[in-house]
Every structure is written in C-alpha cells, then in structure tokens.
Amino acid sequence: MLKYLKHFLPALTAILYLLAISMGEYYPTIFLIGFSSFLIIGDYILPKDEHIQQFSYPSILNFSMYINLPILFIIVLLTISILSNTLPQWHISVLDFYSSTDLIGLKKSFNIIDKIALIIQTTLFIGTLGIVPGHELTHRIKNKFDMFIGNWLLAFSWDCTFAIEHVYGHHKNACLPDDPASAKRGENIYSFIIKAIYTEHVDGWKIENNRLKTKGLNPFSINNRMFVGYCRSLLITVLAFLIGGWNGILYFLICAFLAKSFLETINYVEHYGLVREKGGRVQMRHSWNSNHLLSSVFLCNVTRHSDHHRRASLKFWELHPCPENSPMTPYGYLAMLYIVLLAPFLYQRIMEKKLVDWELNYASTEEKKIINNKLK
Secondary structure, three states: HHHHHEEEEHHHOOOOOOOOHOOOOOOOHHHHHHHHHHHHHHHHHHHOOOOOOOOOOHHHHHHHHHHHHHHHHHHHHHHHHHHOOOHHHHHHHHHHHHHHHHHHHHHHOOOHHHHHHHHHHHHHHHHHHHHHHHHHOOOOOHHHHHHHHHHHHOOOOOOOOHHOHOOOHHHHHOOOOOOOOOOOOOOOHHHHHHHHHHHHHHHHHHHHHHHHHHHOOOOOOOOOOHHHHHHHHHHHHHHHHHOOOOOHHHHHHHHHHHHHHHHHHHHHHHOOOOOOOOOOOOHHHEEEEEOOOOHHHOOOOOOOHHHHHHOOOOOHHHHHOOOOOOOOOOOOHHHHHHHHOOOOOHHHHHHHHHHHHHHHOOOHHHHHHHHHHHHH
C-alpha cells in the first residue's frame, strides 16, 4: 500500500500548505523553507530510487494525478485572494464560510516576505501539481480524459504549447541545435528561458497549423489545440480578475510566468551541453538522468528522463532508472533548479566535469566531432 500512497505525497503536501497559510504570519515563509529543505536534503541523504515496482491497480496512480486539479485551483485562487488589495464581498463570505477563517484578518497578517514566499511556493506547486502531471497525461494522446485533465493542469502556466511542441517537437529534436528546450554548453540560463518560451509557442503554432492543414481543417477554428489551450488559461485569468481585479490578474500571470520559467530551467538541466548527430535516434545518453528519491516521488518519475526519451509512451511508473547507461545529475531536481537560477556560474563549473565524463564515456564518435568543432 505504501508504494501507492507515496505518489499522493505531492497532493498531501499541498493540503498541508493550505493549512500553513491559514495559520497566518510567518507560516508561508516557514513552509517554503521547510519544503525546499525537505526535498534538497532528502534527495541528498536518502538512498537512490533504482527499483522498478509493479502495480496491479494503475487507476490509483492515475487518481494521484487527477486529484491535483481541484487542489491546484484552490491554491491559486487562495493566493490571488490573499495578495489582491480588494475582494468582492461574495468571495469573502464564501471563503469565510467554508474555511472558518477570517480572510481579511489573515490577509493583513502577512508581511512582505510572506507574500514573496506565497508567490514562490504557489509557483512550485503549479509545477509539481500542474506541469509535471500535465506532462505525463498529455503524452497519452489516445486517452481523451487524460488529455483533458492534462491540458487543464498545463493551463495554470499558460503553457498549452507544451502538450504539442514538447510531444511532437522536443521528443524528435532533443539535443539538436534547433531544439528550443535543449541548452547548449555555457548558455546563459535567463536568455535560454526567454528564447525557449517564445520559440516553443511559435513552434507549437507551426506544428498545429500543419496538422490541421493536412486534415483539411481551418487553422483559425475551434479545432486548433493552441487556440483552445489559450482559452483555458484565459478562463483562469478571468476568474482571477473576478476575484482580485487587475491585481488578481497580475499575481496570477506572475505565478504562471515563473512556473513556465521554472519548467524551462528544468529543461535546461535535463539536456544541458549534450549533443546529437542529426538524423540519429535519441538515445538514453542524450538526457541527464536522476534517481534521487524525493524528486522522483514529487515529479512523477520525470527524473528518469533518459528512459522517458527512449520510449515516451511509458507510464511514469513503468520508467526504468537506467543507473548504468545514462549520465546522472549530481543533485536532485529542486537543488539543480536553485543552483542554476541563483548561481549559474557555479552550475556550469559543476557540469564541466560531468560533460567531460559524458564525452569520454557516452558520446559517439560523431558526437565527439560535434563537440570538438564547437570548442574550436
């Protein structure tokens, strides 16, 4: 039973976060510090997750992702409610009734550090509860229900293109020069984020337009998945406006942009500095793998990225840890994210040795030539 329950840990942590918020001043900050420390230290000291478990009831594992949608709605709307200056009376009455909390008093209790912590922690939950399971579910292109839930989870980061460009673009182009989600050696993380966000949306439109034209459908119609995806995000944005006015929109868009930026930071980590010969098949050596336990649990095994790129149709519980034939990240995902964003030069120094090892022990002859040409 424990092997099933561990996959509900992200949802349970999010519920604890809601309880922490209700306790008032200092608690959002304490929670953010505790959450980050728990994941970073836990990944460092706990044994690696290198086992493949068999599951007889995959519907339970699916439910562990589906349940994230209502929880994420509550977290995002509560964050908007706390940060916005004015709220409609009906909204205050509803929250006071169902939560038995004095919302106005709660709002006034938070200091500026708490409010920053609220934004960062909500952003992290948009990633762990939204983007990551959304990534898993939108890979299941033949399952309409999973695609429905997955696309709504992605809507919180205004990232409908992820279900299109990632699935049909990145998985084909990983580690090639024209892949917006593959970072080059020494590339600046901040320019990478902006370029990746822009290029992925452009590529998503191109992929979707080509699909519709092939089917003889009008690209400017309800059949366009990019258009429908933007409408989902717009609905959440409108709801943010109804609750918090223009401030509500501002705070929601800040969280959405940061969540998308965190995703691109993880993309930066997952393929940093790796190259592939054009026309060659994507192999497990073309992704930085991670078997850190808590990262795997909180991120639906997306940490087993090498096997995910080997066969994207595998469910997250079917992915292999690949400890012997894949390059490994030195730390867990959250630690890598913080290092890249806060100390990018340190990150590049750490990865220099890893890239030398990759070239010596993983790269093909042609890939070594590509590296040598780039370094000249």
